[in-house]
Amino acid sequence: MKNLSRRSFLASSVKAVLFGAYAAKGSAFAQSTSWTNWSGGQTCQPAGRYDICSEDELSSLLKNTLGSIRPIGSGHSFSPLIPTDGHLVVIDQLSGIRDYDTESMQVTLGAGTRLGDLGPQLDAIGQGMINLPDIDRQTVAGAIATGTHGTGVALQALSSFVTSLRLVTANGQVMDIDASDGDLFHAARVSVGALGIVTEVTMQNREAYNLKKREWAAPTEDILENFDELAASHRHFEIFPLVYSDYSLVLSIDETDEPIGKIELEPEVSDDASIAESLGLTSNPTPAQRRTISNATASRIQPTEAVDVSHKILTNLRNSRFNEMEYSVPAEVGAECLREILKTIYEQKIDVLFPLEYRYVGADDNWLSMAYGDHPHATISIHRMASEDYRPYFNIIEPIFWKYGGRPHWGKVHSLTHKELTGLYPHFKDFMEIRRSLDPQGRMLNSHLRALFNG
Numbered sequence: 001m002k003n004l005s006r007r008s009f010l011a012s013s014v015k016a017v018l019f020g021a022y023a024a025k026g027s028a029f030a031q032s033t034s035w036t037n038w039s040g041g042q043t044c045q046p047a048g049r050y051d052i053c054s055e056d057e058l059s060s061l062l063k064n065t066l067g068s069i070r071p072i073g074s075g076h077s078f079s080p081l082i083p084t085d086g087h088l089v090v091i092d093q094l095s096g097i098r099d100y101d102t103e104s105m106q107v108t109l110g111a112g113t114r115l116g117d118l119g120p121q122l123d124a125i126g127q128g129m130i131n132l133p134d135i136d137r138q139t140v141a142g143a144i145a146t147g148t149h150g151t152g153v154a155l156q157a158l159s160s161f162v163t164s165l166r167l168v169t170a171n172g173q174v175m176d177i178d179a180s181d182g183d184l185f186h187a188a189r190v191s192v193g194a195l196g197i198v199t200e201v202t203m204q205n206r207e208a209y210n211l212k213k214r215e216w217a218a219p220t221e222d223i224l225e226n227f228d229e230l231a232a233s234h235r236h237f238e239i240f241p242l243v244y245s246d247y248s249l250v251l252s253i254d255e256t257d258e259p260i261g262k263i264e265l266e267p268e269v270s271d272d273a274s275i276a277e278s279l280g281l282t283s284n285p286t287p288a289q290r291r292t293i294s295n296a297t298a299s300r301i302q303p304t305e306a307v308d309v310s311h312k313i314l315t316n317l318r319n320s321r322f323n324e325m326e327y328s329v330p331a332e333v334g335a336e337c338l339r340e341i342l343k344t345i346y347e348q349k350i351d352v353l354f355p356l357e358y359r360y361v362g363a364d365d366n367w368l369s370m371a372y373g374d375h376p377h378a379t380i381s382i383h384r385m386a387s388e389d390y391r392p393y394f395n396i397i398e399p400i401f402w403k404y405g406g407r408p409h410w411g412k413v414h415s416l417t418h419k420e421l422t423g424l425y426p427h428f429k430d431f432m433e434i435r436r437s438l439d440p441q442g443r444m445l446n447s448h449l450r451a452l453f454n455g
């Protein structure tokens with residue numbers, strides 16, 4: 001533990017359980033014929049892969065070949081969106097800013113741009129993304145395709161910042177799509193790669209900005225009782241409820257003019273023995289013992305603060321591989337749903353360490369967005385280490401989401417079928433119709449998507 005105060009160790013211990021302790025960016029994506037996603041939970045043996053250099057090349061490829069195609073980003077989805085025995089299309093080379101406007105604060109970029117590469121490029125032109133998810137390894141195309149979102153009751157998912165996009169359809173036709181295209185625009189901004197291959201995106205940004213992040217621990221009930229006010233009074237506000245505990249890690253992020261830097265707050269408390277105990281390093285604790293241990297750990301976590309440019313504050317490194325299920329539920333029933341999940345884990349003695357994640361996301365008009373509609377949604381995530389079988393845990397919790405009208409994150413594990421999805425998304429059938437019109441043969445589908453869209 002050299003050079004690390006016990007106070008920061010306590011906080012980092014809990015975060016290590018959450019997300020791993022070391023920094024090593026990159027996905028498990030290998031340059032071999034076989035394909036594996038980031039968590040290792042999805043694999044396939046495609047017939048081949050096309051590394052596309054230009055939109056023209058992609059268009060002629062689609063015109064001159066037959067067979068199934070799946071566009072891939074950086075493989076950070078947990079659900080079987082990619083696996084195919086057809087061909088993968090990689091658009092990594094279509095990346096970087098192609099054009100920008102300092103008045104409208106918009107940029108046009110190659111859809112294969114990694115979010116993490118975009119931050120510094122936007123800094124250089126005085127712009128910043130309005131919001132980001134909590135990692136930045138995704139491609140822009142991959143992130144918008146699944147409705148990837150960050151945190152913030154007034155901040156929508158990334159696809160809502162897309163003002164126009166270029167789509168190459170299954171027959172090689174190139175389409176420019178923006179708000180003037182009405183329904184097609186609502187469908188194309190969250191399309192799970194089922195309408196065609198997005199090559200270019202124009203995105204609404206804002207002037208570059210700095211953010212101040214505060215992290216602390218607090219009793220979950222105290223926070224939930226005031227969640228709406230807290231969410232409204234911070235630009236970003238979320239909690240990581242600890243399982244078998246009455247506490248959550250709390251995160252608020254706000255705009256600031258303060259100088260970049262980290263500010264140490266309170267002096268350290270605790271000792272090594274209690275840290276070991278707090279991490280559950282005792283043999284087989286009962287749920288009640290775990291609650292005592294976790295509460296003791298959490299109550300000793302001291303607040304921390306940091307100030308930096310927006311993209312560095314909003315994103316993190318997630319180095320421990322895991323699988324995840326995330327559903328959105330209407331914000332007004334979010335707390336109730338979360339409580340039921342925490343209670344179920346406790347009562348059913350589910351052997352899990354990973355904290356949950358609970359945040360709000362602003363309403364939008366993208367047909368397949370998990371926040372589609374006219375009110376904000378709460379999103380709740382559960383995680384399981386990649387080395388463990390996630391199914392028993394997720395199978396117990398998933399019906400709780402359904403009870404509260406939950407909509408699944410397309411990039412995360414879920415078991416819903418065409419029938420349920422039709423009832424959850426008012427425009428699901430409209431999306432299916434557009435999909436069929438653009439790709440009647442279902443060339444862009446794999447077996448997972450074929451089942452979802454009756455393709």
Ligand SMILES: Cc1cc2nc3c(=O)[nH]c(=O)nc-3n(C[C@H](O)[C@H](O)[C@H](O)COP(=O)(O)OP(=O)(O)OC[C@H]3O[C@@H](n4cnc5c(N)ncnc54)[C@H](O)[C@@H]3O)c2cc1C
Pocket residue numbers: 038070071072073074075076077078081082091111132133134135137138139140141142143144145146147148149150192193194196197198199318409410411412
């Ligand atoms: C550690 C971790 C943290 C995460 N945090 C968040 C978070 O905070 N918020 C959140 O909402 N999600 C989060 N996710 C989920 C992640 O953002 C999504 O799964 C996202 O879609 C992954 O992007 P990707 O570039 O890896 O795309 P992939 O997973 O490779 O593909 C996702 C989808 O995009 C499609 N696609 C890719 N490229 C194209 C293209 N050019 N044209 C058309 N379709 C295309 C694919 O066909 C597929 O359907 C997280 C995932 C991980 C592993």
